[in-house]
Amino acid sequence: MQYKITLTDTSKKKVYVNPGVREGIYLYPGEIKKLRLEDGSELEQDEFERIRLEYALPRAKHRAIAILAKRDKTEQELREKLLQSLTDTQSLEEAISYMKACGYVDDTQYARDYLYFKKGRKSFLQIKMELQKKGIPAEVLETVFEEEGSQQMEDILEQVRKYMRKFPELDFPARQKVYAHFARKGYARDLIREAIDKIEELEE
Template identity: 30%
Template sequence: MPEITGAKERRNRVRISVDGEFWAELDAAVARERGLREGAAFSCEELEEARVAGERPLAMGRALNLLGYRARSEGEVRERLGRYGYASGTIEVVVARLFELGYLDDEEFARQKAREKAQRYGPRRVSADLLKSGVGREVAAVAVEEEFAGRSELEDARSAVARRYNGVGSEAEARRVYGFLARRGYSAGVCAEVAGEHRGRA
């Protein structure tokens, strides 16, 4: 049966070692309540249950701190809590509670991010950025479709180029226009058409 071989308390937290190896950092009050002290032995199931209970207040604090800076997707919160070393059971409990409290809403997050990004980028780039932010593919697709509904990708691309390039359209500059639009997430057809129009200015 696993044995607690170290329990160092500092600032209302306890760093616990099990069988000679660091195991988890828990809320000190929960650790005391669960009897997690040096020399005590517990089953793996008891330890896992105690870990989730002890990590929960710490992980919740971390998550709320992250969300205090800016809105985040469920995927971002999960990834960050995992990076801090919290157990998967702890992450599940915290994420579920954040949804209950209304702090996590991937659909609203995707709409806001799409609105913000669409001011500078085309649909493909906005979609890629949403996926990178941990939003599900379906949620990202809906947000992008809603944001770009009624807008002309071609006109948006023309406006972006007009703001950036105002010189005579040489062949080399047309290639730069194409690359600029491609990086901004416009479709290949739109990139080619606008680059061709730019070349036609020469």
């Protein structure tokens, strides 16, 4: 099968190589010249794919590595970031698959690490909602939170201690305000009560 190539200049110093019957790729003018591509010329399907694999796919991989070098990303976050500069979704998805195969993108490990570093500042409910927004699949979240078990006293104790300092005296109304504050954050009722009792006991 032959593709009739349309070359379109862009504002990003790249040329969009459009085969018409499938998604196109971006090449730099120097690459266009090297490959002797001309607007309206015909190109065999196999040759177009060879060009994509030689130029577009490595570029997508390099872009993905550059993004991940700055900060770990979930699969969804990496895809969204790549889409800001790439429209060749086939190369984009192949680049993401490559990152996953190399272990550079791992939603399960990302969720484990995120939970570990956040559990001393946020409730499991808050953390789970944040991970959902980052695109972590439900089955991954279920596995990670099952591994972790229930939230522990040390995860909330220091937060409760700091919040209690707002009240000169921890009378019943103040105690209720402390309880309500952390309940809204998604902490378990028993855990909040235990933390308040523990702090009162330590400060007697």
